[in-house]
Amino acid sequence: MVLQARNKHREAAPKPPQPPRASQSPLRGAPDAGAGEPGPERAPPSPGRKGAAGRKGPRAESAAPPARGGLGGRLAAGLRGALGLRRAGRGRTWTTLLLAAFAAVLHWSHITHLFENDRHFSHLSTLEREMAFRTEMVILASWYRIYTKIMDLIGIQTKICWTVTRGEGLSPIESCEGLGDPACFYVAVIFILNGLMMALFFIYGTYLSGSRLGGLVTVLCFFFNHGECTRVMWTPPLRESFSYPFLVLQMLLVTHILRATKLYRGSLIALCISNVFFMLPWQFAQFVLLTQIASLFAVYVVGYIDICKLQKIIYIHMGILAMKPHFLRINVSELSLWVIQGCFWLFGTVILKYLTSKIFGIADDAHIGNLLTSKFFSYKDFDTLLYTCAAEFDFMEKETPLRYTKTLLLPVVLVVFIAIVRKIVSDMWGVLTKQQTHIRKPQFDHGELVYHALQLLAYTALGILIMRLKLFLTPHMCVMASLICSRQLFGWLFCKVHPGAVVFAVLAAMSIQGSANLQTQWNIVGEFSNLPQEELIEWIKYSTKPDAVFAGAMPTMASVKLSALRPVVNHPHYEDAGLRARTKIVYSMYSRKAAEEVKRELIKLQVNYYILEESWCIRRSKPGCSMPEIWDVEDPANAGKPPLCNLLVKDSKPHFTTVFQNSVYKVLEVIEE
Numbered sequence: 297m298v299l300q301a302r303n304k305h306r307e308a309a310p311k312p313p314q315p316p317r318a319s320q321s322p323l324r325g326a327p328d329a330g331a332g333e334p335g336p337e338r339a340p341p342s343p344g345r346k347g348a349a350g351r352k353g354p355r356a357e358s359a360a361p362p363a364r365g366g367l368g369g370r371l372a373a374g375l376r377g378a379l380g381l382r383r384a385g386r387g388r389t390w391t392t393l394l395l396a397a398f399a400a401v402l403h404w405s406h407i408t409h410l411f412e413n414d415r416h417f418s419h420l421s422t423l424e425r426e427m428a429f430r431t432e433m434v435i436l437a438s439w440y441r442i443y444t445k446i447m448d449l450i451g452i453q454t455k456i457c458w459t460v461t462r463g464e465g466l467s468p469i470e471s472c473e474g475l476g477d478p479a480c481f482y483v484a485v486i487f488i489l490n491g492l493m494m495a496l497f498f499i500y501g502t503y504l505s506g507s508r509l510g511g512l513v514t515v516l517c518f519f520f521n522h523g524e525c526t527r528v529m530w531t532p533p534l535r536e537s538f539s540y541p542f543l544v545l546q547m548l549l550v551t552h553i554l555r556a557t558k559l560y561r562g563s564l565i566a567l568c569i570s571n572v573f574f575m576l577p578w579q580f581a582q583f584v585l586l587t588q589i590a591s592l593f594a595v596y597v598v599g600y601i602d603i604c605k606l607q608k609i610i611y612i613h614m615g616i617l618a619m620k621p622h623f624l625r626i627n628v629s630e631l632s633l634w635v636i637q638g639c640f641w642l643f644g645t646v647i648l649k650y651l652t653s654k655i656f657g658i659a660d661d662a663h664i665g666n667l668l669t670s671k672f673f674s675y676k677d678f679d680t681l682l683y684t685c686a687a688e689f690d691f692m693e694k695e696t697p698l699r700y701t702k703t704l705l706l707p708v709v710l711v712v713f714i715a716i717v718r719k720i721v722s723d724m725w726g727v728l729t730k731q732q733t734h735i736r737k738p739q740f741d742h743g744e745l746v747y748h749a750l751q752l753l754a755y756t757a758l759g760i761l762i763m764r765l766k767l768f769l770t771p772h773m774c775v776m777a778s779l780i781c782s783r784q785l786f787g788w789l790f791c792k793v794h795p796g797a798v799v800f801a802v803l804a805a806m807s808i809q810g811s812a813n814l815q816t817q818w819n820i821v822g823e824f825s826n827l828p829q830e831e832l833i834e835w836i837k838y839s840t841k842p843d844a845v846f847a848g849a850m851p852t853m854a855s856v857k858l859s860a861l862r863p864v865v866n867h868p869h870y871e872d873a874g875l876r877a878r879t880k881i882v883y884s885m886y887s888r889k890a891a892e893e894v895k896r897e898l899i900k901l902q903v904n905y906y907i908l909e910e911s912w913c914i915r916r917s918k919p920g921c922s923m924p925e926i927w928d929v930e931d932p933a934n935a936g937k938p939p940l941c942n943l944l945v946k947d948s949k950p951h952f953t954t955v956f957q958n959s960v961y962k963v964l965e966v967i968e969e
Contacts, residue, residue: 404491465845520810600743
């Protein structure tokens with residue numbers, strides 16, 4: 297480490313007014329709904345942003361015979377076959393991989409630039425960087441330790457530190473750059489992972505459409521709709537930043553398996569590994585895989601893939617497949633057979649989920665069912681209101697389809713979807729008009745296209761119900777847009793017009809609004825600064841015992857745990873049933889209960905200090921969404937009484953003692969009887 301005294305002044309000349317952030321920007325200063333835990337509403341303008349005060353036709357040739365040399369060789373051979381590149385395939389495959397690598401570097405550079413512009417991360421102190429990470433951290437700690445030990449062993453410098461003058465009467469801070477700094481290492485790994493994701497998107501679009509132009513369409517659609525596709529450039533630590541790239545890999549592998557004429561163990565092992573890495577970081581992964589299973593089952597039922605292939609993919613999920621031979625003995629129409637299998641799958645899934653939850657006492661995901669129920673009915677409880685009062689968990693904004701339309705993403709995807717539906721209708725009509733009902737129809741081709749169409753419908757439903765989940769919908773629309781280059785769907789057009797002419801005309805039209813969207817992102821300039829929380833963390837470090845237990849808002853508790861290393865009773869992992877119960881007790885400070893009752897429950901949790909934030913007591917995103925109003929639904933007996941938080945802001949005695957206070961936070965010491 298090299299420490300250099302260099303003044304990097306934190307103030308600079310005023311910049312133009314900052315354009316509005318895309319709708320997916322995370323909550324700051326509120327319960328971070330992006331982290332899995334809900335919040336009552338979108339936070340007011342963040343203290344962490346200073347705005348303008350910053351500083352900076354015919355069917356394609358069939359797939360080539362499976363190649364030897366493992367999964368990579370077979371996938372490369374499949375890619376060459378899909379592109380019709382059997383002889384000069386190796387050179388062109390390398391060209392495809394080089395273009396994919398270029399897309400990866402381009403996306404890595406883009407999100408790194410946006411993040412630095414937004415936070416001025418390179419000039420922040422270690423504490424400020426930790427405060428900027430409001431949610432899940434230190435997953436990569438073991439990698440960091442291995443990296444630093446290896447670099448120290450071979451004598452390579454991993455970071456350079458500077459003295460940063462902050463101005464405004466604030467003391468100078470030390471700011472370090474380089475992978476030897478934990479925060480820099482953490483962010484760098486996330487951005488590299490999401491850069492590689494763009495390479496996967498290029499390969500995905502190329503493989504699905506059978507043309508490198510399809511890969512180009514996918515990548516450019518992603519960039520033109522970047523604010524609707526991802527939030528990684530604004531909040532790298534979100535679980536989706538770790539998880540989603542593995543879903544892209546998983547769906548590419550599923551596409552390869554559906555298209556392949558022969559299954560290999562390597563493909564299935566790779567699929568299993570990608571499933572694990574997709575599911576481990578993120579609580580929503582299970583619901584996405586449920587929609588995938590449903591889509592694949594529908595593709596199987598109507599005859600686009602065989603039973604063996606589906607069994608290999610999802611056998612442990614789908615015991616109903618074993619009943620197929622019995623269904624075929626029933627002398628019913630093909631349509632009736634589809635309905636019977638669909639009902640068996642639906643009720644089998646629901647019953648199996650119910651029984652396993654009861655037998656093993658699983659309640660961690662019960663709130664998700666309640667959340668979905670609240671979307672269709674008038675059901676309300678404390679947990680669902682915390683979710684639905686946050687914009688990220690509300691219904692999709694009405695402006696979102698309009699933004700899709702302006703970049704022509706929605707019209708292009710609709711054209712592709714209609715083309716696939718025409719194929720499905722044609723295939724199914726041929727089956728339904730047959731007289732023989734007990735003989736299985738021949739298997740249809742291009743089941744991967746039908747799967748992607750059904751998956752699009754599933755993602756659309758998820759995105760409409762929960763705005764945050766449009767991060768599945770928008771990238772999938774970008775992948776679907778690649779099929780505008782597909783000869784399976786539009787060969788009749790490409791016989792008359794060169795495919796390149798069609799694609800580049802569409803991309804030129806897309807770029808009009810797409811380039812404007814990119815410019816809007818590039819114009820966002822600010823810096824992270826949260827002096828009230830910095831004061832709070834410093835006070836905790838030097839004025840409380842190392843074993844003092846804290847309670848408060850979930851995002852604040854994440855910072856207390858990370859930066860002050862103090863025990864906390866609640867944190868952003870809201871999917872855990874026990875944690876939800878503790879958080880509900882902690883948040884009773886914002887209810888209308890009596891102070892003595894709340895204190896008694898906090899003592900049971902062994903809380904020594906409570907961090908009270910007055911803003912949580914008064915802010916309200918929409919009617920019924922202030923914390924006291926949420927508690928009125930849960931605790932109607934106390935409705936009409938003054939909120940406890942308002943009373944404690946004025947006078948914390950006799951049940952609590954105020955030991956620290958600034959413009960945002962008030963620390964109450966719990967007086968034990």
